[in-house]
Amino acid sequence: DVKVTQSSRYLVKRTGEKVFLECVQDMDHENMFWYRQDPGLGLRLIYFSYDVKMKEKGDIPEGYSVSREKKERFSLILESASTNQTSMYLCASRDSNSYNEQFFGPGTRLTVL
Amino acid sequence: AQSVAQPEDQVNVAEGNPLTVKCTYSVSGNPYLFWYVQYPNRGLQFLLKYITGDNLVKGSYGFEAEFNKSQTSFHLKKPSALVSDSALYFCAVSGYMDTGRRALTFGSGTRLQVQP
Numbered sequence: 001d002v003k004v005t006q007s008s009r010y011l012v013k014r015t016g017e018k019v020f021l022e023c024v025q026d027m028d029h030e031n032m033f034w035y036r037q038d039p040g041l042g043l044r045l046i047y048f049s050y051d052v053k054m055k056e057k058g059d060i061p062e063g064y065s066v067s068r069e070k071k072e073r074f075s076l077i078l079e080s081a082s083t084n085q086t087s088m089y090l091c092a093s094r095d096s097n098s099y100n101e102q103f104f105g106p107g108t109r110l111t112v113l
Numbered sequence: 114a115q116s117v118a119q120p121e122d123q124v125n126v127a128e129g130n131p132l133t134v135k136c137t138y139s140v141s142g143n144p145y146l147f148w149y150v151q152y153p154n155r156g157l158q159f160l161l162k163y164i165t166g167d168n169l170v171k172g173s174y175g176f177e178a179e180f181n182k183s184q185t186s187f188h189l190k191k192p193s194a195l196v197s198d199s200a201l202y203f204c205a206v207s208g209y210m211d212t213g214r215r216a217l218t219f220g221s222g223t224r225l226q227v228q229p
Contacts, residue, residue, distance in 0.1 A: 004156070033216075040122070042203060043157075043219040056212055090156060098207060098215040099145045099164045104156035 003027075004105035006091050012111045019078040021108050023091030029103075030096040032074035034058075034066065037088040037107070049074055050096075081112045115140040115208030119220035126194045127228050134189040134223045136204030145207035146187040147217065148178055152200045160202075163187060174198070194227045201225075 007022035025032065031050050035043040035058075045058030047066040055066050063085060067075045074093075078085055088109050092102040116139045126132045138144060145164050149157040161172025163180045171177045178189045187204060204220040 035219075040221055042117075042119075042221040043205075043217075045216055045218075048216060050214060056210070056214060058210075058216065059218075092157075099162070101147060101159040101162060102157075102217065104149075104158070106154075106156045 004091055004093055004103050006089075006105040006108050008108050009106065010109050010111075012113065013078075013081050014113050015082060017078075017081050017112075019081050019110065019112075021076040021078075021089055021091075021110070023074045023076070023093075023105055024072055025074075025093040025103070026072065027093060027095070027103065028071065029093040030071075031094045031102075032068065033092040033094070033102065034064075034074065034076045035090045035092065036060070037090055043090065046076065081110075083112050086110060086112045115206050115218045117204050117206050117218055117220035119202075119204055119223045121223050122221075123224045123226060125226045125228065128196055129193050132191050132194045132198070132225065132227070134202050134204075134225060136187045136189065136220060137185050138187060138204070138206040139185060140206050140208040142209070144187075145215070146178075146180065147205040147207070148172065148176070148187075148189050149203045149205065149219075150200050151203065151222075157203065160189070194225075196227050196229050199225055199227045 033048040034046045049068040065077045091105040094102040147162045148160040168180045205217045
């Protein structure tokens with residue numbers, strides 16, 4: 001069974017802290033994605049990676065960075081967390097074929113106090 | 114840039130009745146269209162997709178969707194709703210970003226409530 005896992009289901013951090021969200025997939029997928037999900041706004045793409053060490057900005061990259069040192073792992077970094085980054089963060093992966101579906105992790109609910 | 118509209122925040126339907134969740138899209142070129150479902154406290158699960166071919170596509174759990182190019186719509190349907198279908202549904206379109214790579218753009222989601 002294919003699987004995308006995220007390091008934490010719930011996370012509480014303080015304003016100004018550096019936050020790491022980790023995502024691991026076991027499907028040998030080339031593409032990995034980070035989204036944030038907010039009520040009434042759906043999912044918005046933060047960053048995606050189409051290969052190791054390769055990344056592209058999505059629709060809302062401000063305040064975030066990413067790292068992909070290994071094919072199976074894609075990290076989202078909040079350099080200095082702010083309260084407006086309180087959200088649900090979803091990781092997804094997909095093979096190189098853009099008309100195949102993405103597989104999603106369970107999500108990390110981040111609260112920044 | 115591509116966009117997706119889900120005009121209804123919530124759809125209520127009685128168990129056993131047919132259901133429709135609406136989606137319209139805007140994208141350059143041929144659209145790749147997807148529906149995902151999110152059950153409480155879980156990630157998104159793929160339901161079905163339209164890439165090319167027959168305008169009526171069938172997916173998981175008895176769901177189907179009809180692609181209508183002239184109306185730029187991709188409505189999700191099911192002939193007979195179950196209480197267990199209650200969830201949050203997202204429509205998405207795959208379009209080209211400025212970099213030339215494809216990425217999904219999601220709608221705002223529609224909450225489906227099926228009453229027993």
